[in-house]
């Protein structure tokens with residue numbers, strides 16, 4: 065892969081990719097979508113059935129809950145970018161294997177290079193392990209900020225986990241408030257709000 069792809073090249077490579085076994089079972093790859101100049105990226109695990117059918121990230125029940133989490137800090141999909149560690153649906157929505165995540169990570173890195181976010185929120189343990197700490201325990205490490213190469217990163221619960229266990233909602237909302245504070249501290253929150261009102 066070239067050092068730096070354009071968006072068109074990236075989407076074309078993802079569309080034709082068969083670098084891992086997930087490429088053979090997908091209906092549509094799901095590269096990601098949102099504001100390509102956003103200071104904030106959300107990274108989930110992988111596409112589910114509805115995402116596979118539509119080619120769009122987080123459009124099922126978990127996606128609707130993610131929308132509510134984002135709305136809780138006054139924002140929407142208009143001002144953030146949303147994608148996943150793997151771009152193709154794992155069969156039966158299983159957790160992506162390590163080698164699948166590793167094969168797909170260069171695409172995510174290209175997205176980081178193109179977007180240059182200031183903050184990345186990992187949704188769930190798979191993204192947290194891929195981007196923050198391979199040994200991540202989400203219940204213990206959620207809400208902790210780490211600074212990597214000038215990007216603030218934090219993991220919180222995946223919205224699917226909140227759908228399964230309502231007790232996780234309160235800590236997830238606490239993490240979202242911490243996210244808003246971080247965006248304010250970095251001086252980017254007001255600009256994002258302004259985009260919301262365009």
Ligand code: SF4
Nearest residue numbers: 081084087151152168
């Ligand atoms: Fe390629 Fe990623 Fe899809 Fe695997 S999951 S086939 S690496 S785009």
